Amino acid sequence: MSRKAPRRSLLALRALLRDRGALVSLGFLSILVAMAAGAGLLPIEPMRQNILHALEAPSASNWFGTDELGRDILARVIYGARTSLQTAGGAVAIAACIGIPMGLIAGYYGGWRDAVLMRMVDVLLALPGILFAMAIIAVLGRSQMAALVAVGITGIPNFARITRAQVLSLRSRDFVTAVEAFGASSQYAMFRTVLPNAWSPILVQAIVLASLAILLEAALAFLGIGVPPPTPSWGEMLRTGKNYLHEAPHYAILPGVALTLTILAFDTLGRALARVLEDRHDSGAGLAAAKEEGGR
Amino acid sequence: MRQRLFGWARPLGLAAAAAAMIFAADVQRAEAQSGTLRVAVLNDMTNFDPMQFSTVNFFLIKNLYDSLIEYTEDGQAVPSLATGWEIGDGNTSVTVTLRDDVTFGATGSAFTAEDVAATWAKAADPTLGRNVYATMGIVRDWEVNGPHSITLNFNNPVPDRQILDLLQFTLPLEAAGIETIDTIPAGTGAYVLKERLVGQRVVLEANPNYWREGEPKMAEVEFTIFSDDASAAAALESGAVDLTYMGQSRTAVRLGNAGFQVIAGPGKLVQVFRINTTRAPFDNSEFRQAFNFLMNRAGILRVGYADLGEVTALPWAPASPAADPSFNEEFAYDIAKAQEMLAASGLSAAAMSDWRLLVNGSDEASTAISQVVQGSLAEAGINIDLDIRQGAEFIDALLSGDFHAVFGGVGNVQKFPSRLATNSIYRTANNPVFGEPHPHPRYVDAIARVDTTIGTPEEVQAAYDNLNRVMVEEAFGIATNSYETGLIVAAPNVEGFILDMDNLLVARGLSVR
Numbered sequence: 001m002s003r004k005a006p007r008r009s010l011l012a013l014r015a016l017l018r019d020r021g022a023l024v025s026l027g028f029l030s031i032l033v034a035m036a037a038g039a040g041l042l043p044i045e046p047m048r049q050n051i052l053h054a055l056e057a058p059s060a061s062n063w064f065g066t067d068e069l070g071r072d073i074l075a076r077v078i079y080g081a082r083t084s085l086q087t088a089g090g091a092v093a094i095a096a097c098i099g100i101p102m103g104l105i106a107g108y109y110g111g112w113r114d115a116v117l118m119r120m121v122d123v124l125l126a127l128p129g130i131l132f133a134m135a136i137i138a139v140l141g142r143s144q145m146a147a148l149v150a151v152g153i154t155g156i157p158n159f160a161r162i163t164r165a166q167v168l169s170l171r172s173r174d175f176v177t178a179v180e181a182f183g184a185s186s187q188y189a190m191f192r193t194v195l196p197n198a199w200s201p202i203l204v205q206a207i208v209l210a211s212l213a214i215l216l217e218a219a220l221a222f223l224g225i226g227v228p229p230p231t232p233s234w235g236e237m238l239r240t241g242k243n244y245l246h247e248a249p250h251y252a253i254l255p256g257v258a259l260t261l262t263i264l265a266f267d268t269l270g271r272a273l274a275r276v277l278e279d280r281h282d283s284g285a286g287l288a289a290a291k292e293e294g295g296r
Numbered sequence: 297m298r299q300r301l302f303g304w305a306r307p308l309g310l311a312a313a314a315a316a317m318i319f320a321a322d323v324q325r326a327e328a329q330s331g332t333l334r335v336a337v338l339n340d341m342t343n344f345d346p347m348q349f350s351t352v353n354f355f356l357i358k359n360l361y362d363s364l365i366e367y368t369e370d371g372q373a374v375p376s377l378a379t380g381w382e383i384g385d386g387n388t389s390v391t392v393t394l395r396d397d398v399t400f401g402a403t404g405s406a407f408t409a410e411d412v413a414a415t416w417a418k419a420a421d422p423t424l425g426r427n428v429y430a431t432m433g434i435v436r437d438w439e440v441n442g443p444h445s446i447t448l449n450f451n452n453p454v455p456d457r458q459i460l461d462l463l464q465f466t467l468p469l470e471a472a473g474i475e476t477i478d479t480i481p482a483g484t485g486a487y488v489l490k491e492r493l494v495g496q497r498v499v500l501e502a503n504p505n506y507w508r509e510g511e512p513k514m515a516e517v518e519f520t521i522f523s524d525d526a527s528a529a530a531a532l533e534s535g536a537v538d539l540t541y542m543g544q545s546r547t548a549v550r551l552g553n554a555g556f557q558v559i560a561g562p563g564k565l566v567q568v569f570r571i572n573t574t575r576a577p578f579d580n581s582e583f584r585q586a587f588n589f590l591m592n593r594a595g596i597l598r599v600g601y602a603d604l605g606e607v608t609a610l611p612w613a614p615a616s617p618a619a620d621p622s623f624n625e626e627f628a629y630d631i632a633k634a635q636e637m638l639a640a641s642g643l644s645a646a647a648m649s650d651w652r653l654l655v656n657g658s659d660e661a662s663t664a665i666s667q668v669v670q671g672s673l674a675e676a677g678i679n680i681d682l683d684i685r686q687g688a689e690f691i692d693a694l695l696s697g698d699f700h701a702v703f704g705g706v707g708n709v710q711k712f713p714s715r716l717a718t719n720s721i722y723r724t725a726n727n728p729v730f731g732e733p734h735p736h737p738r739y740v741d742a743i744a745r746v747d748t749t750i751g752t753p754e755e756v757q758a759a760y761d762n763l764n765r766v767m768v769e770e771a772f773g774i775a776t777n778s779y780e781t782g783l784i785v786a787a788p789n790v791e792g793f794i795l796d797m798d799n800l801l802v803a804r805g806l807s808v809r
Binding site for chain 1: 674
């Protein structure tokens with residue numbers, strides 16, 4: 001069993017790389033992550049002001065032009081990627097760490113635990129994500145951590161429901177019954193037997209949620225309640241850039257393009273992964289549910 | 297026989313000619329007052345009380361009400377509802393003579409000195425006086441001399457200019473309408489209220505009995521409330537409105553370059569970096585004084601206001617009698633000099649950075665200029681975060697003094713210098729930021745000296761110079777630049793602009809060709 005897992009993963013990766021859209025998306029995201037992670041090593045200064053050269057068009061010295069304070073927009077787009085990816089990663093981690101155990105417990109035990117946990121999920125689902133995030137930021141204050149927590153909490157229901165659906169389909173399978181018959185504890189059965197077999201749709205959900213998290217973080221920044229300036233953020237750049245659309249259209253357009261491409265890449269990758277895993281696993285219902293949750 | 301025949305015809309002819317002239321005048325007036333002036337504004341009004349002298353009400357005040365006197369663009373006092381004013385011996389009183397041909401637009405009642413007395417009574421009430429209350433601090437009482445004459449008595453001798461400011465700031469209300477003034481306007485203005493849809497529009501119609509000859513020019517003025525500056529500008533460019541009022545400087549510059557008229561009045565505001573000196577590290581005077589040199593004023597003016605305005609190290613508009621451009625050179629942006637003063641403060645690097653700059657997140661200009669300062673401070677070794685708050689949360693913090701430092705515009709900077717003390721950070725008593733007792737007694741004394749110096753021009757100038765020096769040394773408000781408020785951007789076919797000393801919109805002269 002333990003030898004099969006990596007081989008299955010490798011096969012899935014090979015299948016994924018055969019998908020042209022997934023390959024391009026993976027390439028784009030790899031470059032983005034590398035640039036965001038290594039931004040500190042690049043000869044760029046996203047905070048350095050040069051007011052005399054404010055709102056200049058793209059040139060050899062400033063490939064993406066400059067903003068209203070004369071800061072290099074390319075540098076800010078790169079550092080903005082770091083903000084977006086950190087928020088997305090943190091949000092997915094929070095959502096997964098809380099949502100997956102909730103779904104696991106609800107699906108495995110059923111009964112009153114299932115009822116209570118799923119009603120909590122229903123409550124979270126009933127609240128529009130952006131409004132809920134705004135309320136959390138109003139309480140926590142405006143910071144990257146607040147944005148990350150707010151976006152993460154809005155992702156909890158998706159993970160909980162997907163995991164529960166997977167657990168319900170696996171719960172009555174023979175290998176789970178066999179483990180229980182050998183006297184394994186509930187915790188062992190849940191975390192060592194059921195969960196490893198339910199990871200496919202959860203992985204797809206993580207990728208889809210990452211794109212949603214980036215979009216939500218940008219939306220919060222665009223509304224003026226995201227990461228506070230001068231920290232570079234694509235949403236904040238869009239918000240400020242729209243004021244200069246007549247004089248410097250590149251200011252809003254280029255961060256907008258970066259944001260669009262990143263979300264498109266995550267979405268394309270998530271869909272391709274769902275297709276690949278659907279072909280390779282007998283868990284079509286779960287993957288379909290993951291895609292559906294992602295589209296919410 | 298012929299003479300007898302024409303004897304009865306002559307008066308008939310005269311009567312006919314007179315009727316024709318009256319008819320022609322009516323036709324002319326009707327023609328003159330045809331059409332609707334369409335104005336885009338960016339905020340809905342809050343109420344109809346002219347003593348609620350807030351920028352959101354600026355588009356209405358001078359259209360529903362008239363002042364006792366007006367100022368020309370260069371600050372000369374001219375008659376309005378008052379035909380004359382005589383300052384008594386020793387500058388302890390002023391007697392005002394009122395027009396006798398004025399009626400209130402909404403009711404048609406005659407305007408008398410009793411209405412002015414009722415207006416001053418409201419202004420002198422701590423609750424009802426609102427923004428005018430502080431101005432009435434110099435007034436002892438008043439007496440009505442007759443239907444069209446009233447005398448105002450002061451506690452102490454008051455400089456001429458301060459008396460004129462008070463008359464210019466007096467917009468008489470109809471005595472019977474004062475109780476309901478928040479919701480029902482009661483003025484003598486060129487227009488009266490026709491319709492108001494909250495959050496959407498306010499429509500005024502011409503006052504048929506207005507006392508100024510040939511005004512107002514338009515039959516109606518329709519103010520449409522736009523949610524943002526870009527939408528208002530787009531409406532102007534598409535021809536949906538005739539002018540925009542109170543738009544952003546940057547947009548005005550762009551529209552001016554595109555052929556629209558950009559009209560700026562004399563009533564500029566001055567942007568001031570307000571410091572709460574009751575909080576560390578700003579309780580250290582050397583630390584505060586360094587901020588005089590940490591303000592990149594030219595950069596702030598460019599980034600925040602598209603260079604529409606002037607840099608200034610003092611909170612005065614260029615038209616102020618206390619304006620002194622030499623301070624701009626003395627306190628020019630100089631990081632090295634600032635660093636010397638910071639070192640002299642004796643504060644540690646950590647203490648110098650242990651505060652946050654409050655920012656009005658709803659105002660793009662404030663956000664941008666706060667980042668300029670943040671950048672300058674970083675160059676000087678002070679690394680701070682911005683505390684960005686929106687809407688009411690920001691206003692609460694600003695007015696209650698819940699901040700270390702914040703940018704905020706101050707008004708009345710073109711009038712008598714002590715009028716500066718009407719702005720919260722500059723109040724000499726009941727200061728909402730500093731509380732009591734005022735932590736800057738030198739400033740309080742300097743304002744008092746300006747208020748009481750009635751001597752030679754040299755003595756008056758000395759009082760102004762003293763105030764200026766005290767303000768930069770106490771350094772609780774660091775002026776950076778003057779900027780436009782109440783900017784008008786109009787289509788090329790709009791004419792008849794009347795500029796107001798406070799940049800309020802005056803529509804009575806406006807017409808569309």
